[in-house]
Structure formats: structure tokens, C-alpha cells
Amino acid sequence: MMVATALPGDVVWLDVADAAALPAEEVLARLGSGRTGLTTAQVRDRLAVLGPNAVRSHRARWPAVLGRQLRSPLLVLLAVTAVASFFLGEPKDALIIGAILAASVGLGFVNEYRAEKAAEALHSQIEHRCVVWRDGHPSSVAVTGLVPGDVVELRLGEIVPADLRLISVTGLECEESALTGESLPTAKATEPVSAGTALAELTCGALMGTVVREGSGTGVVVATGGRAEFGKIALALGERHPETEFQKGLRRFSLLLVRVAAVLTTTIFIINVILQRPIVDALLFSLAIAVGISPQLLPAVVSTSLAAGSRRLARHKVLVKRLVCIEDLGDVEVLFTDKTGTLTEGRISFMRALDAAGHVGEEPLELGLLCDEAIVDPGAGQERVVGGNALDLALWNSPAAATLHEQLGRYRRLAVVPFDHERRTVSVLVERDDGHRLIISKGAPEAVLARCADVPAQVTAALEAEFAAGNRVVAVATREAPGTTTLTPADERDLTFRGLLVFLDPPKAGARDALRRLAELGITVKVLTGDNPAVAAKVCADLGLPAARVLTGADVDAADDTQLAELIDKTTVFARISPEHKARIVRLQRRSGLDVAFLGDGVNDAIALHAADVGISVDSATDVAKDAADVLLLEKDLAILADGVVQGRRIFANTMKYVLMGTSSNFGNMFSAAGASLFLGFLPMLPSQILLNNLLYDTSQLAIPTDNADPEQLARPSRWDVRLIRRFMLFFGPISSLFDFATFAIMLQIFHAGPPLFRSGWFVESLATQTLVIFAIRTRRIPFFRSHPSLPLLLAALGVVTVGALLPSTPLATALGFQPLPGLFFLTLATMVIIYMGLIELGKRWFYRTLPAVARHREPPHAHRIHRRASRFTVASNPLPLPRKAKTAPAGSPTTAP
Secondary structure, three states: OOEEEEEOOOEEEEOHHHHHOOOHHHHHHHOOOOOOOEOHHHHHHHHHHHOOOOOEEOOOOHHHHHHHHOOOHHHHHHHHHHHHHHHOOOHHHHHHHHHHHHHHHHHHHHHHHHHHHHHHHHHOOOOOEEEEEEOOEEEEEEHHHOOOOOEEEEOOOOEOOOEEEEEEEEEEEEEOHHHHOOOOOEEOOOOOOOOOOOHHHOOOEEOOOOEEEEEEEEEEEEEOHHHOHHHHHHHHHOOOOOOOHHHHHHHHHHHHHHHHHHHHHHHHHHHHHHOOOOHHHHHHHHHHHHHHHOOOOHHHHHHHHHHHHHHHHHHOOEEEOOOOHHHHHHOOOEEEEOOOOOOEOOOOEEEEEEEOOOOEOOHHHHHHHHOOOOEEOHHHOOOOEEEOOHHHHHHHOOHHHHOOHHHHOOEEEEEEEOOOOOOOEEEEEEEEOOOOEEEEEEEOHHHHHOOEEEOOHHHHHHHHHHHHOOOEEEEEEEEEOOOOOOOOHHHOOOEEEEEEEEEEOOEOOOHHHHHHHHHHOOOEEEEEOOOOHHHHHHHHHHOOOOOOOEEEHHHHHHOOHHHHHHHHHHOOEEEOOOHHHHHHHHHHHHHOOOOEEEEOOOHHHHHHHHHOOEEEEEOOOOHHHHHHOOEEEOOOOHHHHHHHHHHHHHHHHHHHHHHHHHHHHHHHHHHHHHHHHHHOOOOOOOHHHHHHHHHHHHHHHOOHHHOOOOHHHHHOOOOOOHHHHHHHHHHHHHHHHHHHHHHHHHHHHHOOOOHHHHHHHHHHHHHHHHHHOHHHHOOOOOEOOOEOOOHHHHHHHHHHHHHHHHHHHOOOHHHHOOOOOOHHHHHHHHHHHHHHHHHHHHHHHHHOOOOOOOOOOOOOOHHHHHHHHHOOOEEOOOOOOOOOOOOEOOOOOOOOOO
């Protein structure tokens, strides 16, 4: 029973399992396609009906943001209680409380929504592409633009962009563990399988989201987006990503506040009930205190910090897939990086070809051009190269290659064994126009020479000279192959050495300064490369990154995990290593308790990118590398990466300022409220006044993301530590309460204040002390003299204190329950603020003498891998429709096709 679904406009898509049971030609016919793909008009019509090839959408949706603002149970309970008090005879207080709550929610909503819009704009800059045949020619298109019927080229290292029925394969193997759980790659073929074959055994199908681990192939798209097997899984997981370490810290911090708020609220409520105050007033007061101790704008402050950081990073050519990745970037302690394009210019250029005798010659270049994996558009002439690896592109784009097009036209390629990282060789079988057949192999010199029957003595000396100069070298060899029709890796034997191809990739001009800057940030840089050890050591030495010992892949294989962990600590450069070696090295470094980042852009970097705490790639990287990365650099430059690390640490430092200040001052105020309730015959502050105080205070804190960070705050990574936050709260909170109780005494003993005047005095003093203390909390240095706040933060704090001081003298005073304060009070207040700041400075010196060790362990869950890969199938648009239910056509019946 074949399943095919005809959607409006007669567009067809097939379930991949059903397509795998059909011959390839029949699948093409059912989809109204051919081996040269669809026309542009067909693609346009199908996109209009089926939508993009996506399973995620990045769009800022205000209802969702508003819902998060209203999610607080305390806030909802307070609103319900205020409504109840309205009907119980306290309409004025209820309306004031409602207005303040609305303003607080609105403030958080506006800032978080702006952050969402920033994330949406950020995502629109990230695009993944693939090679597709359209209008008879290969072209590079965004993966989200694929439709059923498109014919797609698959190459080593690429992510399969949709569910495909394979048309042709050459040694194709796909890693499908994300879908099937199979750890070993699956070999692919083109012959149909029997109906009902399990997903893991669809040898003639390539599944969306899987990785091409070996070979190459061509396939026709049968299902896209949520209709593909990977799409179904991604949709089932939902939009929510697994927590990062930063988000876990926020959650632990929130739980701490919930416990503190529960204890204080319950205690204050019981005290007020025992003192026979009205139940509704006591409940409102207790809930207002609970809301007051909760830093409601923490999500807004964090979102604003991250959004501002993302904009700064974008200006510095750094894109993060998710805003919270900025925090992880700031935690990096060890950076593993590849060499090409990071320490070198990355603009590989062909220099010369050396024949077997060591002389400059043309033949090795001609052989190298015949033995390549570049994708050339035949409709645009041989000069238009659509895709290929960097060395092949350098060959094709060299001036010398332009003179050989006529000679190359005499050959026809019959078979190819694609490059892989185990053989480090690519081979082709070609036939000349006179019928002469030849096997050509090209690859790493060690690999090719090992397959040669005889190697001239001068080759070793020539290689050593090129490596000592820091040049990249590829060897070429051949073997006569009369009558040969197929080609396998076993045929790469008894070769005749034909020459060397020499490429130049000089050290990057700014790499030395970037390495020094990373060292100043406390980041150890280590190089992982598949290049020759001598070349890698030469480049690193030229850039001031000495390599006393270079560890090779053979050394890695010979060591067990314990031995290798010790070697990693002593080694800066790792050369001639495989993708598995890279991942193993990264994992062992992480196991030492350090935060590890990996920067790579090649096919062989994907496993290590997934293994690192932070995967970093570049916008021009292979799809598999971009997919595995958390952070993308628009230019492959370590200086840009250093900017990203600084921004991550700056954001964390500013977020911690809000957390530490908010918890300590709020805790002190609420502790003061609990104490005042014991000896006062009235509420020390009305619920509406508490909420207004909290709103004004939080408003001033929205400027924290703009604040400057001290050099010592950026020199090393910082991490969440709830123990530190709790210790800070319990230490500095009571200091704040001392001045609250001093205010109580002054208001009662000196000014003989009644309830309105008492509340006015405490309101102004509380707001002034908890707002101005940011200037002391924000730095471990002496504020203003050795550490300067940003101008927006200074103006916001002084502005809010001024508004609070003036409120009791405005026309709103009566409605808010305030009374004008005498001039002597403000002189007293200024004195207390000065003493308070001085006491805080003394407390800082004692508190920061010793700090508790920060425990660290984080292993991303399996779902993290699915979410990472799903990010490449994402559009910045409206929410995506769920896939339509497939209709079953009678067995053997024709299916409508365009």
C-alpha cells in the first residue's frame, strides 16, 4: 500500500518509507520531477502550498511574552486579593495596586519583547544552504526553500536537508544516530527495499537531519519540514530548548527567593493577624512584601542584557543561535581551534606543481584537476565551480588551471572514491578520448606515498623543505587501469608517484595579537589540525604559540584516557588527528572541570563541536559544522571571538549586580517590615506603597545592562553560585535593615510621625538606600574613584531617588497615603546614605576576603542535540502548520502529479 498525499495545486509528497519501496524513476514520476530537478515555477507553486522546509519558527509573539510576565503565582494572587478588597470597601487602594501591577508588568513586557525581536532579527542572519538541480543546472539554495521533487546533491559532511529517495550513490554512508539510535554509519544504495522496512534499514533513503559521513550521492526530495521523519520528532519536542547552565542558575536562584519569600510572607501575615489587624489588609501587605522581595524584572534585565549584548556582538561580526549562548561564551577557559583560517589567512592559493624529479611541471596540476570533488556547472562552462573543498577550489581558480581546460576536456570520469578522513585520499578512474584508462589518487603526502610502489629519494627532502616553510602539500599518484570499470579503496595500490601540489596559507596578520588578548582573558588556546606536524608547529611558532611537543594521531591512539589527559595539559598543538581524536581530546579536557570551546569549520570538526561546552563555527563553514555550533563568526578571526568572550563576561557581571543588589536590599527591607510589624500599631508601609517602591527601584535597574565592567570582572569567567548569593543576601541585607530601624527611630522619636509621615519617611529612605547602593555593589573597587558607572545607570538611579523624594510633596501624595516631609529629614537622609555607603564598603572588604568554591558539572541532554540540528530548519515567520494527515491511495493506483 503506497502512501502519497496530493495537496491543493496537485503537489505531491511521499512518506520516505513508501518512497524507498518504489524504483527511483517511479518516485521521480510521482513527484512530477526528473533527474535534472524542477523548474523555478514548479518550486514557487509548491512552496506556496507546502510552506518552507522548516520545523521551527523564530518570531517574537507578544501574547507569549505577556503570558510569561503574568506567570508569577504571587502576582496573580495579589491581583485577585486586590479585586476582592475592591468589593470589600477599599476601592482606592485596590485601583492603585492594580495600576502599579499593570505598570510593572508593562515594563517587563516591553523590555522582554524588545529582546525577542532582537533574537528574531539575529536568527534571520543565519542561513544554511545546499546544492540543488533547478532548471537543469546546479545551484546553491537555502535548505528552507526545498520542496518535494527537488533533486539534491549530497557531499561529505553535509546535513541531509530533507527526506530523500536516493537516485545515485558513490560510497555513500550516513550517520543516523539522531533518528535511529544506530551509532555506526549506514551504507546507502539505490535499489528499492521491501514494503514495511524499518526506518533504520532504508538503505535507498537519506533522512532529514542525518549526516553524510562517507562518499556522495544524489536524491530526490520526498518530504520536507514537519512531514519528514526528523521533522516529526522535532515538532514533538516542541520549541523549548533544554536548560543551559545560565538558565539552571536562574532557576536555582528563583527557588531560593521562593523559599525566602514564603518564610517572610507567612511570618508577617501571622504577626499582623495576632496583632488583630484586618485580614484583607494583612494579606495584601504580606503579598506585597512577597512581590517586593522577588526581583520581578530579573527576566527583563537578563533579556535586555542579552539582547544588547547580541547587538554588540553582531556589530563585531558574532552571531549567537540563542541569546543565552552569550553567557556560555563568557565561561570559556580553554579554546581548541583548527589552524586554517584561524591562525592562517584561510585564503588558500595554489603556488606550484612539482613533478617526480622535484622540478616545476604542469602534469601534477592536470592530474590534480582531474582528481577532485569540485561541483562544476556544465551549463556555465568549466570555470564556474559551484562547490568543493578549499584545495580543489584553489586549484580550479588558479591562473595555471585556466590554460588546461582543453586538455581536461579529453578525459571522461568513470568512477570516484570520495575523500574520507581515514584514507585521507580521493581517487578517480578516468578514460582519455583514445580509450586509455587511468586511476588517479590525490591526498595527504604520507597517505599517497604509502600506496606507491616506488618513491624517488628526492621526494622526502622536497617535502621537508615545503613543510619547514609552512606550506600545505598534496601528493598525486597514478596507475594504469586497462579494462577497469569500477573503483574501490582497494584499487589504491601499486601507484606511481607523479608529483606534489604546493599551496600557500600564510599566518594571519592579527592572529598574534588575538592570541595575546585571549591569554589576557585567561583562555588557553590549543590547536587541533589534520595538517602535517611540522607545518602546524611552524605556523604556531611564528605566531608566538610555542609547541614544545606536537602530539599526533598515533600518539593519541597509543595513550589511554589517563595518559592522554596528562598529555593534553602539556601539549599546545595536535596534528594529523582524526575527527574522533578531536572529540576525545575535547571530552577529556572537559572532564578536568574546565569550560571548553571548540572552533572549527570543516567536516571533520562536527563531532568535536558537539562535544564542547560551546561550539563555535563561521558563516562560511560546512553545513555540518554550522549545524553543530552554538556561535557563528561572520569572519574567522580570534580577535572577534575575544570580543564575544568579553561581552559574555560583561553581561554576566551586570546580571549579577542586579541579583546581588536586589536580593540583599529587598531582603533587608522585608526583614525591616517584619520587625516593624512587631512594635508598630499600624502597617509600616501600605501594600500600594511597597509595590510602588519596587516598581521605581526596578525601573532604575533596567539601566544596569549598559554599565561598565571592571577589568578584573572580565579577566576570568564567573559562574552562578547560589551559595554566594545566599551568603551575600544574609550578610548585606541586615546592614540595610540597620538603617531602616534607624529611620524608624528618627521618624518616631524626632519627628513624632503618625502613619502617613512614617510611611513617607521610610518609603523615601528605603528607595534611596536600595537604589544608590548599586554604586557600591557594582564593583569591588572604591566606587567613582577607581570604578565609574555608565552614564545611563547614574542618571537612572539619581532620577528614581529624586522622584521618590518628591512624591510625598506632589498632588498624588494623598491618594498614595503620603505626607510632605520636613526639610530636616532630607539632611538626616543624606547623612545616613553616606554612612550606609561607607559601611557597605567596609563590608565588601571583609566579605570578599574568601569566596566559596564554585562547583561545576554540566552534560547537555540528548534532546539538546535534536534542538541544535533543528535550528537549521528554521524560518523567521509565522508559526508553522502541522503536517497534513497522509491519504492512502489504493495499491498500484496512479497518483496525481504536476
